[in-house]
Amino acid sequence: MTTPSPGRRRSPVFDAVTPLGLTARYLTLLVILAVTVGPMLWELSTSLKSVFEDVYTATPQLLPHRPTLDNYTQVARTVPITHFALNSLIVAALCVGGNLLGATTAGYALARLRFCGRRLVLGLFLSTLILPGEVTIISQYQTVTRLGLGNSLVGVALPAMIGALNVLLMRNAFLAIPPEVEEAAVIDGATVWQRLRHIALPSVKGTLSVIAILTFIGAWDDFLWPLLVLQSPDKLTLTVGLSYLQSVFAADPRVIAAGAMIALLPILALFTALQRYFFRGVGEGAVKG
Amino acid sequence: MTSHRWYTPWLLIAPALLWLAVFSLWPAINTGVLSFTDVHTLSGGRFIGVHNYALMWHDPQLRDAILNTLIFMAVCVPLLTFLPLLLALLVQRTLPFMGFFRTVFYFPVIASAVVVALIWQWLLDDRGLVNGLGRQAGLLHGALPFLTDRWLLLFSAIALTVWKGLGYYMVLYLSALGNVRRELHEAAAVDGAGTVRRFWAVTVPGVRGTMALVSVLIAVNAMRVFSELYILGGRTGGIGGQDVSLVMLIQQAAAGSDGRIGYASALSVLLFVLTIGPLLLLARWNRRTD
Incomplete structure (x- = not known):
């Protein structure tokens, strides 16, 4: 079944792929697949069912009789859901941009430049990793309010714009580049900025993309923090808006399902498009930790 | 070899350091300070000693929250x-x-x-898919009250958490499995060890460092549960308000125009103390195996 790849010794016992084993493996995977995506598909199907179709029926129908987008227009009529989506996008973009800039420069300095106090700074970044975000969220809320940023999208994005973990990930990525390359550039008179821009950055694209993907997902999905910070209905992000939708539409699961899909489908599509970079980057970075 | 001015590294680090100070270090200290005050969202600021901590002893919801957390972890x-x-x-x-x-x-x-909890809420509704399929298969006669019963709601939230976490920890294991030496598997296979035997004798010892890390992460994350219970229990922690988590209590105390910031901070300190436990265990474990 499998063709032995050249240069790699294959053991007849260990690598044996029996038809029975293969069938069992794929059957198990299909069952897990059903459990994993089944609930999501059911929600998608519910969101496409018309009001004339009984969603509570005793014999559940996965495929809608006559698929309709009515529930989506219904959500948009009742709450400014496209506005919520735009708000989420703004917050996520601010977080991704801030982390790519701030974590890259700090990570580079910590990995590549010698200076007095480096170990102390590194220790400070490391020490915050043991602090769950929920522990400081109340005090953070007070800080953001005092800065006059309560009930604003900037207030939601601000604390997450440079994450300590991302600084450490970037430092690890820069450490993995052989120092000889840069030493040659120093002798040639390249400035720190030129070295970072033209030598170091191209080698850490994997980690950069993982940070960008994870930061975007984290900001898009975040709930507790925006729930604390935001009050006015026009400022809400998607997750907070959805949680209010739940109480307004307790009666119609179709409409709630449509709202849930508006939050879910874009992020799944984005991840599927970028999953190659994600799994490759995770494979490169996590092994060293 | 110095190839830069002394201030260049500090310029590069400055933004990250500022963020660290303002949004991590200061809030950490401030949380401790606030926990000894009666600060409210708009008023207060008196030092009241350990009053907030004394209040916690008599908070029946906190007892529920801690019990729920222990079950979550178990x-x-x-x-x-x-x-x-x-x-x-x-x-x-x-x-x-x-x-x-x-x-x-x-x-x-x-x-x-939030989205996942909404999906599960519909799935576990009295008239939802799970109850429907159960009735169709003849397993159920009425409907199981997944979202209204105190214990069923808790276990629904736990099932949701497990369902949502599978893929995350799978990826952590995938990168660890890459480091398990093939030769060990092959040698064991040649010696006639079956799949189950090889799993316990080769795979598990090979990834035990990751296993220790993963189980500590799960324990810490179980203490940080919020959205799952908040949405599934309809914002109030179920009908009797017993399906709450520590973070839900923190949010409830601090939310609103006159939130009890002081009490919420004391709860935050408690949360921190609890999460430190598993982390210390991990640190000790790492030192022992090194």
Whole structure:
């Protein structure tokens, strides 16, 4: 079944792929697949069912009789859901941009430049990793309010714009580049900025993309923090808006399902498009930790 | 070799350091300070000693929250330590479609906890899919009150957490499995060890560092549960308000125009103390094995 790849010794016992084993493996995977995506598909199907179709029926129908987008227009009529989506996008973009800039420069300095106090700074970044975000969220809320940023999208994005973990990930990525390359550039008179821009950055694209993907997902999905910070209905992000939708539409699961899909489908599509970079980057970075 | 001015590194670090100071270090200290005051959102600021901590002893909801957290941990830690490892073993081999399975198994991780909780709420509704299928199969006569019963609601939230966490820990195991030496597997296979035997004798010892890390992460994350219970229990922690988590209590105390910031801070300190436990265990474990 499998063709032995050249240069790699294959053991007849260990690598044996029996038809029975293969069938069992794929059957198990299909069952897990059903459990994993089944609930999501059911929600998608519910969101496409018309009001004339009984969603509570005793014999559940996965495929809608006559698929309709009515529930989506219904959500948009009742709450400014496209506005919520735009708000989420703004917050996520601010977080991704801030982390790519701030974590890259700090990570580079910590990995590549010698200076007095480096170990102390590194220790400070490391020490915050043991602090769950929920522990400081109340005090953070007070800080953001005092800065006059309560009930604003900037207030939601601000604390997450440079994450300590991302600084450490970037430092690890820069450490993995052989120092000889840069030493040659120093002798040639390249400035720190030129070295970072033209030598170091191209080698850490994997980690950069993982940070960008994870930061975007984290900001898009975040709930507790925006729930604390935001009050006015026009400022809400998607997750907070959805949680209010739940109480307004307790009666119609179709409409709630449509709202849930508006939050879910874009992020799944984005991840599927970028999953190659994600799994490759995770494979490169996590092994060293 | 110095190839830069003394201030260049500080310029590069300045933004990150500022963020660290303002949004991590200061809030950490401030949380401790606030926990000894009666600060409210708009008023207060008096030092009241350990009054907030004394209040916690008489908070019946806190007792529920801690009990719920312990149950969460007792179920999640074993399940999420082993199931994702088995899942990683299933998708690890280079066979057709493995990339597809890996990506799709990660979908619940990417989905927001809010969206996932809404999906499950509909699934577990009295007239939802699970009760419908149960009735159709003749297993149920009435409907199981997944979302209204105190214990069923808690276990529904736990099931949701396990479902959502599988893919996350699977990816952690995948990168660890890459480091398990093939030769050991082959040697064991040649010696006649079956699949189960090889799992316990080769795979598990090979990834035990990751296992320790994963189980600590699960325990800490179980203490940080919020959205799942908040949405599934209709914002109030179920009908009797007993299905609450520590973070839900923090949010409830601090929310609103006259939130009890002082009391919420004391609860935050408690949360911190509890999460430190598993982390210390991990540190000790790491030192012992080094």
